[in-house]
Amino acid sequence: MTQIVVNGLLTGGVYALVAVGFSLVWGVMNVVNIAHASYIMLGAYISYWLFHLYGWDPFLSIPVSMAALFVLGYLVASVVLNRVIRYGLVMTLVLTFGVDLILQNAALILWSADYRSITPSYAGASLAVGGVMIPYVRFAVFLLALVLVVLFSLFLSKTRTGNAIQATALNPFAAQLTGVRIDRIYALTYAIGAALAAAAGSMISVIYTIQPQVGNVFLTRAFVITVLGGLGSIPGALLGGVLLGLAESFATVTVGIGWSQAVSFGLLVLILVVRPQGLLGRRFFGGVG
Amino acid sequence: MVAAWKRIAVLVMALALGLAAAAPVFAKEDVIRIGAAVSLTGTYAREGQLTRDGYLFWVEKVNAAGGIRVGDKRYKVELIVYDDRSDPQTSVRLTTRLITEDNVNFIFGPYSSGITNATSAIGERYRVITIATTANAPELYERGYRYLFGTLPLATTYLYPVLEMAANLPNPPKKVAIITPDNLFAIAAAEGARQYAEQLGFEVVYFARYPADTTDVSSLLAAIRDAGAEVLLCTGFLQDGMLVVRQAKELRYNPAIMGFTVAASIPDFRINLGKDAEGIMGGEWWTPQMGWFDDFFGTASQYAAEFEARFGYTPTYHAASSSIGGYLLQLAIERAGTLDTEAVRQQLLKLDEVTMFGPVSFNEKGVNVASSAAGFQIQNGEIVVLWPPRISQGSMIYPKPAW
Structure with a gap:
């Protein structure tokens, strides 16, 4: 029983990190960022190659993959996304879908569809606490995900730039009137979203096998979590992620693993009916709720 | 004069056409x-x-x-x-x-x-x-x-050799768990293994189909461990195989036999998992x-x-x-x-x-019924064919070394 809770929590941590960047971009920019899947994938490949070619520990390569994807995200937002953002949700959806296709197929051409994995010496080791196994790697990933999420929410609430992002999310027009350059804020937000995806990708490369389509599985999770927790809400993403992890874990042992996705999507439908703005979302947040 | 040239030209053209038409025949x-x-x-x-x-x-x-x-x-x-x-x-x-x-x-x-x-x-x-x-x-x-x-x-026969080897042990295990991703081929292999296991007198204590994009099987493995399965068979692909091995190790779940279909015969499986792949068994249609x-x-x-x-x-x-x-x-x-x-x-x-x-040899349906997969075990990082006995290259390590 405790094992099931631990499994759910640990999985939930990864889910939360995957969802934070996605939720942020959706909440602030009103963009459903399909390319998030590719950013996860690229983060994972950066860690893979640094491990494979130079023997870098995957946890050490997280800053590198975050920085690289921050730059890529900034470029994508400022060069293409900002030009179409005023045409609404559908246009940006199509655009990010296109970016996603380009990146995934580029990865396919460059690195082939081969499954790859990082196996550091400590992979598979775990700590036994009263009969409950806590795998080191997953636990570290969980903690790191928590730290990143907390740091990021501090950044949003305590810094001037963070406040500008929140102001833009609440009302882009009013933010502009107070002197916020919203095109820059959009590019920055998008870049941070990509960097968070990259961090998640780097961690996924340690616990899962990667290939050019690896991000897609996590994208559907991110979507569910974002809606569960509330658009643009950072604590919401964390709560949604952990909730989804626990739901899947419990569904596996009670009704069977074949039903785990039915349970998570059932949860999604239930939230949409009972509390459409999400668990921790606010009605005005993101301008769509 | 001109007429004669024309006639010759027509003749040549007709000949060429005839040849062209005749060539494929x-x-x-x-x-x-x-x-x-x-x-x-x-x-x-x-x-x-x-x-x-x-x-x-x-x-x-x-x-x-x-x-x-x-x-x-x-x-x-x-x-x-x-x-x-x-x-x-x-x-x-x-x-x-x-x-x-x-x-x-x-x-x-x-x-x-x-x-x-x-x-x-x-x-x-x-x-x-x-x-x-x-x-x-x-x-x-x-x-x-x-x-x-x-x-x-047929794909259904993929894990037959692993089950046959298990059944022929002096002190055979009894409880079998079988898991498969939702995929035409994998389900066929898993269903085949379930029927054959029951036929050989094993008790199938756990059988599960999981979504093909599952990224976490830790709770599934915990349930299998609690069901007391001594033999764990998985019909998934490379990424499934690696996930199952890693998470079984994390849970310190040590089945006496672990058998895979396509996953274990792919070199990447052995390379990536290193010594964790030791003793893992599988089915293989053919090796040199x-x-x-x-x-x-x-x-x-x-x-x-x-x-x-x-x-x-x-x-x-x-x-x-x-x-x-x-x-x-x-x-x-x-x-x-x-x-x-x-x-x-x-x-x-x-x-x-x-x-x-x-x-x-083919039956009326066009299926090759004379053969089934051969069984192997990973020993010292190499694939060693063990079953059927007439092409065996070594002896089976049982139970699988603990993590």
């Missing part, structure tokens, strides 16, 4: 045309190329030997290969083109059960025999098709180390050496099965003494051969 009498729409790009590019090279190896070898003997004449083989881009619709279109425009006599199947499922319907409609060499989902052969023959044993033999290719290892000399890499079962598909067709044509589809079909049904790929 002439060629048709001397060659056997075989068409193959296989995946050379896309998801299945790798397996598709292995399949194509297997076909090509047989074609070159049979042509070097003078061709196929049909009655008193010798026919060269012409292989027409198209790239289906790993897409069933494209494969169907290309197969139709092979039959209706290229007028092939026979079809060599594409890679994968899924695509073969689509293309074999075309062969069936036009009454052209399809030799499927890398498609073994049982559903394919349950449709009452007359012109489809599969060289691989298996001691099978026939008159045309020689032993399996001779085949592998010649193949490597030609293509620069060691052949896998995909290639070997494809080469054998060609050889079986050759035997059937030679025995029929004609290229007539019905006569060749009758001879294929009568085949009862031992080849370098293993024993082959």
